[in-house]
Amino acid sequence: xxxxxxxxxxxxxxxxxxxxxxxxxxxxxxxxxxxxxxxxxxxxxxxxxxxxxxxxxxxxxxxxxxxxxxxxxxxxxxxxxxxxxxxxxxxxxxxxxxxxxxxxxxxxxxxxxxxxxxxxxxxxxxxxxxxxxxxxxxxxxxxxxxxxxxxxxxxxxxxxxxxxxxxxxxxxxxxxxxxxxxxxxxxxxxxxxxxxxxxxxxxxxxxxxxxxxxxxxxxxx
Numbered sequence: 001x002x003x004x005x006x007x008x009x010x011x012x013x014x015x016x017x018x019x020x021x022x023x024x025x026x027x028x029x030x031x032x033x034x035x036x037x038x039x040x041x042x043x044x045x046x047x048x049x050x051x052x053x054x055x056x057x058x059x060x061x062x063x064x065x066x067x068x069x070x071x072x073x074x075x076x077x078x079x080x081x082x083x084x085x086x087x088x089x090x091x092x093x094x095x096x097x098x099x100x101x102x103x104x105x106x107x108x109x110x111x112x113x114x115x116x117x118x119x120x121x122x123x124x125x126x127x128x129x130x131x132x133x134x135x136x137x138x139x140x141x142x143x144x145x146x147x148x149x150x151x152x153x154x155x156x157x158x159x160x161x162x163x164x165x166x167x168x169x170x171x172x173x174x175x176x177x178x179x180x181x182x183x184x185x186x187x188x189x190x191x192x193x194x195x196x197x198x199x200x201x202x203x204x205x206x207x208x209x210x211x212x213x214x215x216x217x218x219x220x221x
Contacts, residue, residue, distance in 0.1 A: 017182030037202025046146035101133035
């Protein structure tokens with residue numbers, strides 16, 4: 001079923017992030033995806049994917065993840081052979097750098113938490129940001145999609161879409177705060193906040209992939 005893109009009337013009546021969430025929900029952008037949008041949420045694969053997707057298209061990351069899966073390298077304890085890892089993730093680009101960071105991250109997780117399950121329960125944003133190659137977006141993606149925490153992910157798509165509506169922010173944290181505020185004020189307690197945050201971010205990404213060209217967002221009117 002084809003869903004029309006946003007009308008100008010829809011655009012003009014958006015006043016906060018919850019209304020943006022509801023508007024995107026009407027587009028039925030992620031009905032075909034898993035509940036938390038990111039593939040295999042709650043697994044170590046998300047941690048690997050969050051690193052690989054830096055400066056790369058997700059389609060290329062999927063090839064790398066498939067390679068790793070076939071080699072049985074999508075387990076925390078398996079990421080210790082740098083040379084094999086480099087070859088497997090070449091489709092994602094910056095493969096030497098990403099391989100080194102994945103090996104180091106895996107080693108640090110094992111040293112500080114013991115296993116992936118404990119990592120998900122105990123890790124915090126500060127620990128992640130102290131890891132080489134992990135910035136705010138990657139850290140929040142890991143917390144939201146791998147650890148299933150109540151964390152809203154912000155990214156360039158989010159900033160671009162909000163700018164189209166006249167909401168200009170200078171920092172990642174400011175965009176994230178705006179996106180969270182509307183959800184926190186109006187979301188239904190019947191749905192876990194982690195699910196709402198994950199789906200909101202997923203809908204923003206899917207919408208912008210379909211309707212963004214360069215730095216502009218194109219709508220039908």
